Amino acid sequence: MSSSDLASPELGRNLTFGLLDRLGSQIVTGVFAGRPFPTEADISAAHGVSRSVTREAIKMLAAKGMLSARPRQGITLRPEADWNLLDPAVLGWLLQRKVSIDLLVQFNQLRAAIEPAAAALAAVSASAAGLAEIERGFARMVAADGGRDDGLDADIAFHLAVLRASGNPFFMQFRELVSTALRTSIRFTNRIVGRSADLEAHGAVREAIGRRDPAAARAAMAAIIGDVMEVISGHTELAAD
């Protein structure tokens, strides 16, 4: 029932965040799909909390584009198109609904758009600190060398370092999505992080950025994600849902 570890760690901190988490999950999993959304009073009663707690949770969901409240009309579910999907909490709830291949494909389509561009930008404008962070991420991947536990974390650290090195704060917004995609991909595909081909590809990104070659950095990053995408689509028929 609790949300994925991706979502903000404070989701269960208190009654309000707990209710937020439960409602967010329920909304995303379609519990309120056909029927009218319950009223403030109903929610309070159903979850055994005061109106203040309910109202604050509702307001948070409204801030994420999921609900809207008006006098006499009540609380209404906003269309899915209005949800702030890149919000880490929403992303977390989304994974409870469907850790489907579909969602994974959509994640990686977005990664395929963002990460090569970030790599190219990083090649042009990464600071020394940014380059060092990329270097560290790669070193960790090398050290983890294959199936070790740290391999995935190192992989994530590397990709986040590239996003950060782009210098564009909007690109950093995708860190949760990228982390999630990597964590989820690996679970679904049993891909071995750090296997030689993968390591080589990451090395090419690191090298191109260090060499200040945006085109090569872009291409190398695109290759990494293309590989992932290929593995995923290879599993499309297998995985049930």
Added chain:
Amino acid sequence: MSSSDLASPELGRNLTFGLLDRLGSQIVTGVFAGRPFPTEADISAAHGVSRSVTREAIKMLAAKGMLSARPRQGITLRPEADWNLLDPAVLGWLLQRKVSIDLLVQFNQLRAAIEPAAAALAAVSASAAGLAEIERGFARMVAADGGRDDGLDADIAFHLAVLRASGNPFFMQFRELVSTALRTSIRFTNRIVGRSADLEAHGAVREAIGRRDPAAARAAMAAIIGDVMEVISGHTELAAD
């Protein structure tokens, strides 16, 4: 003092949303930069509203990643890296701080990553309805033909249609950013929407998507944004801030 027209239209609907808007603006414009964030009681007093209103506004800002509240510790400003920059409201506040060339460049770097990818996806998988919407957007641009008022709206409609036609809901998250970037670019650069070269470029996107040619669609969209970027950087030295 009121937020940009981009931000949710309901920002001034009631006391809570009004306070949300004012606090969001103040935070983004750096009013609380050096000093500790005021307490719940201080905010209530300063804005002449009850604690409920204050708490609900605070909770909404927390939901957008901007604030965090804990007993005894008080309300704290979260680092800018945690803000949900793609949230339409945050985006709106951001434009009040600095409608700077910097921000415009960052917007268009993101557009350059997203929109060509969306165009390529649309070429592969757009539905008939999606194609029709793109077609309508382009027709509107042609009809507006040059400096007419509808030109900008038509331009925006075209770009949003491509995002939607991609079929990936995550790409649709960028509609506010794209709309804003287009509206802002035009104000900053006096670019004439619908001038022949621009129209031609948009026609190329439409045609490539219709022809189901992802590579051409990607290239044509990239060209459009490359043009905008060029005009913007041409103004980099001119605009003061």
Added chain:
DNA sequence: TGCAAATTATTATCATATAAATAGACTAAC
């Protein structure tokens, strides 16, 4: 000094009362 307990400042929660907004029904005027 170092640890434990008391203090205190602040948010979290609850309960209750009143106000405001609005959808929908009803009514009256033209």
Added chain:
DNA sequence: GTTAGTCTATTTATATGATAATAATTTGCA
């Protein structure tokens, strides 16, 4: 019969006061 106005019921919006939980700080003690 259609329009505009009015009423009413429902629901959220706002206000307030009391209590609980939390954690930083201070105090007291060994």
